[in-house]
Amino acid sequence: MLIRGGRLVDVVGDRGGDLRVGRDGRIDRVAPGLDPLDREEVVDAGGCLVVPGGVDAHTHLHLPVGEVRVSDDFRTGTAAAAVGGTTTVIDYVTGPRGADPLEALATWQRWAEPASVDVGLHMTFTGAVDEGTVAACVERGVTSFKLYMAYPGTLQVDDGVILDVLRAAGRHGGLVTVHAENGSAIETLRRRALAEGRTGVFEHSRTRPALLEAEAVGRVGVLAELAGTPVYIVHVSSAPALAAVREARRRGVDMLAETCPQYLELGPELLERADGDNFVCTPPLRDPWHHEELWHGLSDGTVQTVATDHCPFTVADRRAGMRARPQGWADFTEIPGGMPGIETRMALVWEGAVAGRITVEDWVRLCAEAPARTFGLWPQKGSLLPGADADVVVWDPALRQGLDAGELHMRTDHSPYAGRAVSGWPRLVLSRGRVVARAGRYVGEPGWGRYVARSPRQGARG
Numbered sequence: 001m002l003i004r005g006g007r008l009v010d011v012v013g014d015r016g017g018d019l020r021v022g023r024d025g026r027i028d029r030v031a032p033g034l035d036p037l038d039r040e041e042v043v044d045a046g047g048c049l050v051v052p053g054g055v056d057a058h059t060h061l062h063l064p065v066g067e068v069r070v071s072d073d074f075r076t077g078t079a080a081a082a083v084g085g086t087t088t089v090i091d092y093v094t095g096p097r098g099a100d101p102l103e104a105l106a107t108w109q110r111w112a113e114p115a116s117v118d119v120g121l122h123m124t125f126t127g128a129v130d131e132g133t134v135a136a137c138v139e140r141g142v143t144s145f146k147l148y149m150a151y152p153g154t155l156q157v158d159d160g161v162i163l164d165v166l167r168a169a170g171r172h173g174g175l176v177t178v179h180a181e182n183g184s185a186i187e188t189l190r191r192r193a194l195a196e197g198r199t200g201v202f203e204h205s206r207t208r209p210a211l212l213e214a215e216a217v218g219r220v221g222v223l224a225e226l227a228g229t230p231v232y233i234v235h236v237s238s239a240p241a242l243a244a245v246r247e248a249r250r251r252g253v254d255m256l257a258e259t260c261p262q263y264l265e266l267g268p269e270l271l272e273r274a275d276g277d278n279f280v281c282t283p284p285l286r287d288p289w290h291h292e293e294l295w296h297g298l299s300d301g302t303v304q305t306v307a308t309d310h311c312p313f314t315v316a317d318r319r320a321g322m323r324a325r326p327q328g329w330a331d332f333t334e335i336p337g338g339m340p341g342i343e344t345r346m347a348l349v350w351e352g353a354v355a356g357r358i359t360v361e362d363w364v365r366l367c368a369e370a371p372a373r374t375f376g377l378w379p380q381k382g383s384l385l386p387g388a389d390a391d392v393v394v395w396d397p398a399l400r401q402g403l404d405a406g407e408l409h410m411r412t413d414h415s416p417y418a419g420r421a422v423s424g425w426p427r428l429v430l431s432r433g434r435v436v437a438r439a440g441r442y443v444g445e446p447g448w449g450r451y452v453a454r455s456p457r458q459g460a461r462g
């Protein structure tokens with residue numbers, strides 16, 4: 001296939017040119033003025049951008065949450081990802097506390113078999129772990145780990161475990177990603193709210209203040225400094241947390257940060273609507289001034305990656321709550337948290353480029369290149385370099401797409417962006433050279449996606 005006459009944007013820059021996809025599913029040549037070969041399919045990309053397929057470094061597919069389960073599995077979630085221009089997802093293996101991590105990994109790999117685009121996996125540790133397990137994960141291409149500083153009793157680990165895992169990961173070329181919120185202090189605020197009869201949805205936001213997010217970012221920054229390892233903060237949601245990232249970096253800590261479109265777009269007032277439980281996510285949505293600060297953080301390089309934390313539920317499952325009560329959740333602590341987003345990420349960040357908040361090159365870097373580099377997929381993913389996988393998006397800035405649930409492919413019946421439309425959507429999406437989406441239609445094949453073993457970080461001291 002020859003993609004002709006587009007505006008190519010990737011690590012090399014922003015320039016006109018043609019791109020040839022080889023028969024092996026890799027990018028063969030990138031140059032101006034390529035002539036079609038015999039019987040080669042030619043795609044006219046005039047007026048469009050040609051960019052590397054998106055890499056979503058933070059998803060939760062198939063995941064059981066209490067008595068319910070997220071509504072997208074790997075089959076439906078990756079199909080939706082493809083339609084929106086994302087051709088690699090890195091999902092979090094999250095077994096129940098006490099489960100063997102390598103068994104959980106095998107379960108997730110089985111669940112991921114019907115994926116339509118390529119899948120990498122991160123490993124979540126919910127307790128102390130021996131170094132051999134860390135090494136075994138890295139050997140299997142799972143080169144990043146997740147630790148929670150929140151959710152005591154289920155996911156949260158203490159500072160000692162964090163320090164041990166940072167050290168072990170550092171020795172084996174792994175990267176530790178952290179959910180940074182002070183879970184113990186939040187637990188106290190939640191207990192107090194319930195004791196005072198404050199049970200409504202908005203209490204979710206009030207009991208998870210930005211200050212306690214910033215505190216945790218600062219604390220894990222100190223632990224990473226002590227361990228002499230990098231650390232990656234998932235879903236930074238607030239200006240104080242962003243300031244804590246800047247402060248850690250100023251001290252020389254190799255701290256990387258991610259945010260998600262919901263933290264750039266949506267405010268906590270949504271929790272006060274009748275359907276406010278659809279907007280429960282953790283960390284909670286913040287006021288608009290935080291959104292502005294985060295856009296600055298994206299443009300100045302403090303935040304390197306935009307992922308989604310895609311974690312959708314049906315309205316019925318949200319109403320029922322994590323205990324699946326027929327009469328509905330009893331208080332805000334029972335609402336399953338998370339939002340759909342795997343399909344809309346590229347378009348929502350693109351809007352930032354159209355508005356001049358970031359550049360078009362920033363858009364590609366934030367959505368594809370940086371997550372590929374950070375998580376050991378570069379240059380196979382996130383680039384248009386010859387030899388890279390032909391995960392390619394022909395992005396049409398003129399294509400309009402509604403964001404109501406019925407106009408999207410994620411398996412959920414509500415949309416956080418309902419009533420809105422975006423200008424800018426993929427005209428064509430390739431996964432290793434195969435067309436998987438065309439102008440808002442999924443044309444891929446479940447099972448086409450492969451598990452990708454990711455490389456350890458360079459310079460590990462093991």
Ligand SMILES: [Zn+2]
Nearest residue numbers: 058059060309
């Ligand atoms: Zn998450």
